Amino acid sequence: MKKKILITTAIDYVNDVIHIGHAYQKILADCVSRFERERRGKENVFFVTGTDEHGQKVFHVAKEKGVDTKTFVDEISKKDQEQQDSLQISYDRFIRTTDEDHKKVASEFFKKVYDAGYIYKGTYKGLYCEGCEAYKTGKDLIDGKCPLHQNNEIQIVEDENYFFKFSSFKDFLKELFEKNTDFVLPNQRYKEMYAFIDTIEDIPVTRRKEKLPWGIECPVDENHVLWVWFDALVNYLTFGLQVGSWDSDTEIVHFIGKDIARMHALLWPCMLKSAGYELSSHIYDHGFLSLNGKKISKSLGNVVAPKDLVEKYGVDPVRYYFLRYGPIVEDSDFSEDNFKTVYNADLANGLGNTVARLEKLAEKSGISFAFETEDSNVLSTELSQYFDVYRVDIALQYIWSKISDLDKKINEEEPWGIKDNEKLKEVLQFEIEDLILIAKLCKPFMPDTSEKILNIFKQKKITSIGGLFPRI
Numbered sequence: 001m002k003k004k005i006l007i008t009t010a011i012d013y014v015n016d017v018i019h020i021g022h023a024y025q026k027i028l029a030d031c032v033s034r035f036e037r038e039r040r041g042k043e044n045v046f047f048v049t050g051t052d053e054h055g056q057k058v059f060h061v062a063k064e065k066g067v068d069t070k071t072f073v074d075e076i077s078k079k080d081q082e083q084q085d086s087l088q089i090s091y092d093r094f095i096r097t098t099d100e101d102h103k104k105v106a107s108e109f110f111k112k113v114y115d116a117g118y119i120y121k122g123t124y125k126g127l128y129c130e131g132c133e134a135y136k137t138g139k140d141l142i143d144g145k146c147p148l149h150q151n152n153e154i155q156i157v158e159d160e161n162y163f164f165k166f167s168s169f170k171d172f173l174k175e176l177f178e179k180n181t182d183f184v185l186p187n188q189r190y191k192e193m194y195a196f197i198d199t200i201e202d203i204p205v206t207r208r209k210e211k212l213p214w215g216i217e218c219p220v221d222e223n224h225v226l227w228v229w230f231d232a233l234v235n236y237l238t239f240g241l242q243v244g245s246w247d248s249d250t251e252i253v254h255f256i257g258k259d260i261a262r263m264h265a266l267l268w269p270c271m272l273k274s275a276g277y278e279l280s281s282h283i284y285d286h287g288f289l290s291l292n293g294k295k296i297s298k299s300l301g302n303v304v305a306p307k308d309l310v311e312k313y314g315v316d317p318v319r320y321y322f323l324r325y326g327p328i329v330e331d332s333d334f335s336e337d338n339f340k341t342v343y344n345a346d347l348a349n350g351l352g353n354t355v356a357r358l359e360k361l362a363e364k365s366g367i368s369f370a371f372e373t374e375d376s377n378v379l380s381t382e383l384s385q386y387f388d389v390y391r392v393d394i395a396l397q398y399i400w401s402k403i404s405d406l407d408k409k410i411n412e413e414e415p416w417g418i419k420d421n422e423k424l425k426e427v428l429q430f431e432i433e434d435l436i437l438i439a440k441l442c443k444p445f446m447p448d449t450s451e452k453i454l455n456i457f458k459q460k461k462i463t464s465i466g467g468l469f470p471r472i
């Protein structure tokens with residue numbers, strides 16, 4: 001295991017405020033970051049999220065609304081950050097691609113690639129999907145449209161651009177994938193990405209300012225700006241350099257959705273290689289979330305804001321639901337009805353009920369206890385095998401199996417019927433120790449709940465607080 005870890009989420013495009021589809025990934029990356037702070041020490045974990053603010057779509061949306069582009073992106077970025085904060089995402093930096101230090105790093109990055117001979121001037125004639133902010137070939141389309149943006153017309157563009165020699169990296173990519181079979185996770189996505197290597201072509205990495213003035217100025221030609229992806233991907237490096245951890249001592253892990261897998265799994269390593277930087281270690285590529293069986297889409301009116309859910313149900317139930325049932329591998333669907341069912345079964349009747357039973361028994365007994373509630377080394381020993389492959393869902397299944405084991409134990413031992421105080425103390429002692437272990441294991445998933453439970457059993461004479469998860 002490397003000493004340090006740098007964890008990133010995708011940065012969200014600011015044409016609109018994020019919804020629960022985006023929130024899933026932030027909670028996932030946050031949970032992994034919290035676990036890693038326990039395992040590697042706080043000083044060795046670096047976690048970045050933020051907003052992607054350049055590109056054609058943002059420019060057009062701001063124009064349609066009659067707002068100055070910078071004012072527009074400032075507003076959306078602020079709202080995105082509020083959404084993330086409502087979920088207690090413990091990022092070290094909320095980066096914006098309009099931040100001055102990022103603009104400088106992105107510009108220098110381009111210059112390095114240019115100086116190394118991997119960028120040349122040419123004319124591009126082809127297709128562009130504004131929804132993806134990406135160049136397309138006929139093979140990418142279904143019925144002449146981008147499969148991810150069925151409502152948008154595909155654009156035919158012809159212009160002078162600077163091209164990145166992407167196609168010269170095919171052998172490099174094959175070797176990278178063959179030597180690192182966990183470079184892209186989960187494995188099915190690795191296979192998909194590997195299969196794309198042969199289709200790679202050189203791509204334009206600038207736009208002419210005359211057509212798109214909103215972007216980072218190209219350092220070798222003032223009439224051009226950087227293509228938004230060539231700028232956005234570099235945000236990870238901007239942060240890595242800022243915290244002095246884009247190096248061989250650092251495991252670099254990107255959490256992304258499968259729609260942008262090719263940019264991260266294929267383009268980004270070639271960009272890093274051409275500029276002479278260390279490559280990322282893993283790209284974790286999760287599935288899509290749908291809402292009530294339909295695609296999450298503002299134009300369809302099918303959107304839920306994470307902050308609204310949190311205000312209604314509390315932050316930890318929302319985090320729990322997504323970490324356990326979210327699209328970690330396969331796509332998954334969210335509905336409020338299903339959320340309530342899970343809440344009642346797993347939290348109200350599950351963890352909440354177990355805590356209530358033991359706190360009441362302990363209170364009624366009047367016995368003095370002295371539990372160890374601080375040391376959380378137990379996280380590494382119990383959960384490393386799940387976090388090594390980012391399977392937070394399986395980790396939660398494991399914790400919940402411990403809860404049901406403990407419930408069984410309480411039912412069998414029937415502490416409420418024990419008259420002998422010595423015997424009762426012994427029985428409760430073991431049961432509460434099990435619960436304390438469970439509470440510690442919950443820390444990366446539900447930090448507040450974990451703390452609340454540990455605070456109850458930190459007391460010598462336990463007073464129950466009750467109602468951790470009231471039924472809904």
Ligand SMILES: [Zn+2]
Nearest residue numbers: 129132146149
């Ligand atoms: Zn598209």
